[in-house]
Amino acid sequence: MSDGKLSYKEKKVITIGIVSEITGLSQRQIRYYEERNLIFPERTERGTRKYSFSDIEILGDIADKIEEGVQTFEIRKDMIKKAKGKQTREDVNKMIRGQLNAHFNIRK
Incomplete structure (x- = not known):
């Protein structure tokens, strides 16, 4: 964005539970992909992971590739x-x- 603001797709506001519901991935799978440096959630002061809509799209792509054996x-x-x-x-x-x-x- 030219004005320095993130688009709604890039704002990290979605919790791991909601991401799990949307993607059908388990929270453990999502954490594993983070451990493998495939996804990079932000953390709140209390350590809660926050994801964006773009992260959800990436997770969908990752899940598809894993299913294909990649x-x-x-x-x-x-x-x-x-x-x-x-x-x-x-x-x-x-x-x-x-x-x-x-x-x-x-x-x-």
Whole structure:
């Protein structure tokens, strides 16, 4: 988001119990995926896990891949690869915007 605010999909406000109900995964499965660094909930001061709608989508993708026989380390490897690709595209876009701004003498 350009104004620094998270979209509703990124806000971590959903408890593990609700996530379990929505996804059909057990709370133990969800915690396991966290242990395997596939999902990253926030924690309240009391340690309660909080998830976002995006996290729920990721958990659904993880569950589908596990059902297909994909191992968690393979899922993690794929997630890292995708994150690097996304960052690279963002870096290229920033560079291009900078070059265009310099060429057309646009000041922010």
